[in-house]
């Protein structure tokens with residue numbers, strides 16, 4: 001029996017709605033496999049800030065630090081100033097040194113009808129993993145703001161570049177990819193020049209992998225022009241934030257995209273890449289798949305359980321033929337609420353794990 005402690009941060013807006021569905025999946029895993037879980041609530045975000053004046057109270061952070069993994073919903077409230085809730089995420093990433101942000105973007109066959117691209121641009125399909133640097137760059141929190149001037153410093157260190165780039169090459173090798181793509185802005189930005197140099201230095205250790213560089217502006221058009229070309233894509237913090245939302249729309253909805261904020265061998269955080277979605281929160285219509293696939297990533301990356309991860313993914317794919325939340329609307333397929341979607345996926349998983 002493998003016992004794991006999982007910290008749960010529901011957060012704001014649709015965060016709690018989608019985390020509840022992720023929890024259903026973990027409960028099914030506990031019922032039908034050798035895993036058992038202890039869930040510990042670690043409240044954070046805007047609602048918590050309003051109560052305690054702190055978006056990540058010490059008690060919550062201690063629970064997170066003492067867990068094997070963290071399942072995180074989303075934070076942010078429209079009636080708070082930008083950043084007041086969101087910095088909780090950055091503190092977790094910085095203080096736990098979660099330097100890898102793994103963001104897979106895969107177009108499931110049943111969702112071809114929801115991909116905004118014509119068939120000729122989809123080609124053989126879309127299956128990209130963005131490897132986003134998660135602790136440096138513009139997110140290093142070095143900056144200042146006055147009434148007349150505001151600045152953030154974009155800092156990349158050799159150590160910071162080396163570890164994320166090495167991880168990306170290793171990831172590509174593990175996945176059997178033939179190529180690693182690096183996205184930067186080396187024609188203008190000094191940190192990108194260091195990044196690009198290190199990308200090629202480290203690449204020398206991987207003679208069997210092709211290497212390619214793009215400038216971020218050009219990459220944004222290639223991502224919609226020929227997404228089938230890309231496999232592992234490594235990039236800095238700010239560019240990774242932006243292109244992962246672009247990628248998410250290619251697979252049908254922002255609600256489909258999952259992520260792992262990872263420090264290998266240490267407590268890591270798994271979360272959908274979307275935010276608290278105030279425009280739809282409280283209605284019970286949010287797509288829970290980003291959160292459910294984040295549980296899949298947790299099994300795969302933190303608990304070395306690729307078999308169960310695969311079963312979760314297959315359950316999601318199967319369900320998309322039968323029912324969908326409204327963001328993935330298809331008139332021939334039943335429209336489901338968040339809970340119904342989660343229940344259906346959980347049912348499929350149950351059947352698969354029982355076999």
Ligand code: NAD
Pocket residue numbers: 014018073074075076077078083086089253254255256271272273274275276277278279280285286287288290327
């Ligand atoms: P958002 O990701 O919350 O929403 C963007 C659009 O996508 C909205 O139209 C929303 O309805 C839709 N969407 C998002 N998740 C969905 C889901 N699961 N199912 C269906 N549709 C979904 O981005 P935003 O509106 O720019 O930001 C709202 C708040 O969330 C802000 O406070 C922002 O800072 C915060 N934010 C938090 C995170 C996080 O917690 N990881 C990430 C991004 C944004």
Ligand code: IPM
Pocket residue numbers: 086087089090241273
């Ligand atoms: C994300 C979010 C966060 C980021 C914000 C909310 C801090 O947009 O996880 O993609 O910018 O990294």
Ligand code: MN
Pocket residue numbers: 241242245273
């Ligand atoms: Mn983002």
